[in-house]
Amino acid sequence: MANIDEAKEAAQAIAQGLKKMGPERKVALSTHKTKELIAALEKKAAQLVAALES
Helix, strand or coil: CHHHHHHHHHHHHHHHHHHHHCCCCCCCCCHHHHHHHHHHHHHHHHHHHHHHHC
16 A cells, blocks of 8 residues: 555655646746756656556
């Protein structure tokens, strides 16, 4: 069951990050912050894949 919880958390984090970069965002992100967010989302996506594979 821990893998399901990890997968849910990773998916929620990815969704929140994409919302920050989407057209409905409240504030534009700087290039630096955008790059940091993309790196964090890539890490979360890798965790999600690992959780789903196990």
